[in-house]
Amino acid sequence: MSPHSPVTLDRTGVHLYEQLDRLRAAGPAVRVRLPGDLVAWSVSRGDVVKRLLTHPHVSKDARKSWPGYRPYAIGWLIAWVDVVSMLTADGADHQRLKNLVGKAFTARRIEAMRPAITAIVTGLLDELAAGPPGQPVDLRARYSYRIPTQVICDLFGVPREQRPAMLTAIDAVLDTSLSQEQAAEAQQHMIAAMRRLIDTKRADPGDDMTSRLVAASDTGPADNPTEHHDIDPEPLTADELISTLVLMIGAGSETTVSLIDHAVTAMLTHPDQLAAVRRDPDRWADVIEETLRQHSPVMHLPLRYAAADIPLDDGVTIAKGDLILIAFGAHGRDPAVNPDPGRFDIDRHDRAHLAFGHGIHFCLGAPLARLEAAIALPALFARFPHLRLAVPAGELRRQPSFIGNDVQRLPVITGQESPLTPGAGG
Template sequence: MSLSEPLTLDPTGSDHHGEHRTLRARGPATRVDVLGVTAWSVSDPALLKKLLTGPDVSKDGRQHWPRFAETVATWPLALWVAAENMFTSYGGDHRRLRRMVAPSFSARRVAALGERVERMVDDLLDALAATPDGQAADLREALCYPLPIRVISDLMGVPETRREGFRELVDNVFSTTLTPEEAAANTVKLYEALDALIVEKREHPGDDMTSLLIAARDEEGDGSALSETELRDTLLLMISAGYETTVNLLDQAITALLTHPEQLAHVREGRATWTDVVEETLRYEPAVKHLPLRFAVRDIPLADGQVINKGDAILPSYAAANRHPDWHGESADSFELTRSAPGPEHLAFGYGAHFCLGAPLARLEGTTALEKFFARFPDAELGVPVTKLRPVPSLITNGHQTLPVVLRPAG
């Protein structure tokens, strides 16, 4: 295929590593087809960081994407660019919206959640311990899903009766195999569920983020508060991003450790920490592979002579960048907990002004669940060969459909 022709990204994500190698081979930025939308996939970490921190790139398609109106009418991923919250905002609007959410994810608030997260993990592991000897448990279903759902639902005040319904709807947001009609129908149901939550919380407010955001929306009249649409779409962002990414973090970390016992030994023998496990997993198998979309505010000349034209769509390809050999050398494709680079060297939580507010909470959940799981089940092993694990059918989210594990509890 000529480099001038867009590379069509596989909506099922069946061979994402091979696809990411192809992206890197085509240069720092290359044109791709994302379910019918042409965008620039950026897989070079240096270029990606530059674009994500400068004023030349926006997340507001309404302002900066000429194809916005025609695309959102039929594109299966329309919700990723059409929602009105801090995820899809630019400049002053982004700062205003982020300011209203940030206090809920402060270091103090996240640290205060530590004991609750530990209790949740212990309860889930107690239930797993009842698995019959020799029988594989699906850890994605029994641990990776329920922990972040409980945490974000408690934080947001989502009642127990609504949680399972939100899960299915959010899963479909991350799916890239739905038809436009299926995606549109899912969006309608999702907004109906969010509207019902808002009505319930207006009538019965609690000590939760949803109630606080509703109060700010209803009480502040100086123009700095959320609009009704921004309120609903902010809840959408918090609930969806708050659990889907952590599900995949736990899934991929357990998979990596069970298939790299020498790396697990580093932790058990004190040469690496559970924090190292979380950070290397986020680099090696980030929860999100590509994140739609950003838009060029003006023409952006590239070093190789190409130009990202004003109004062009840009697709940050975080997973491809995380394994770029210019960043991590010849070992970029290896899972290694003892990398010498200080601090987290990955883009799994984004970069710049849109860096994920929920990163500290995801890290807390990850380190707590992994440490407790491997202490409780030190001899756990995959229930199927790793080659039999099936990826979630998506070019966005990065996890497995199931994660069967034989537990073998400690005696």
């Protein structure tokens, strides 16, 4: 594999980890071909990933740093590049857009969400317990998917009747196996869902983040005093409003689904480590971090751009204007960062990962994702101590994506629930 010959990136997710290993071995940055016939530098060595995520000449703003950029020209990139949010902004623009939602994700506010998350988890466990204990059930669809999507939709006040269409569109955005036409259609459905939500909140505002963002868009500083809002009183443009909702609702759901799915699978395939966690429930934090290290919910995140020539090792230079595809999930799987990275080990020392990013674009929702997993995982295994996979782990079908990192279904058999669980079978 030559760093000068573009390698077609696997769009199916089937060979995600294997291809990352090959790209890492090939050089500090390797040219890959993306959908839409784009060529980018894939960066999958842990030290280079971390360096470029804080490099002063690496930009997130296509409008300023991608020569020849044409908005909405490439369908699958709309949600990742064409939106105008903190995901696609640098410097002062990034800080302004981050401030608009940052106050909703403080440690105090996230901790205050614990009772609501616990209630959601308990309700879903009750539903699982009502089914036949010996019949396979898709835990992803019935549990891990529903927890974070309900939490984030509640936070942003998405009406119940609007949730299915919105979440279906968000799911499709991660599918990199779609044709360009299908991808563009999925992105448009997602934007339409956000517009519908905005129209609803403009007509009937409530005590939710979308209503507050709409207020910031409609009224601006003069009529939007800080004491009445959880966000800074700075006006949002129409594009920024839609883009911020796309980012927060999408990122606030999909990443935690993956985390829970992979953690459950890891525990069911490592019974000795599950036994250790049962003896000491505080060890669930180690399960979560080891899962994030080995199975980062986001593998690649499109796109970044070189604002100047960036020389790397081995004679590789990322030229000004070149596209950069950072492999977030590669850092935790790099043997130079975590020895024997293929071994799942909750006792691992000096564990390091970048599952939630690094630098100014570090994920605002990381504490919320960790809290959701910290409630969902122990509750599940306490309620169903005989939980087991319904198929061999190697037969789990992967999500068709090089962006997200998850399975399509997680078939399990719950087994008999614990009689010691309060409310069991309720």
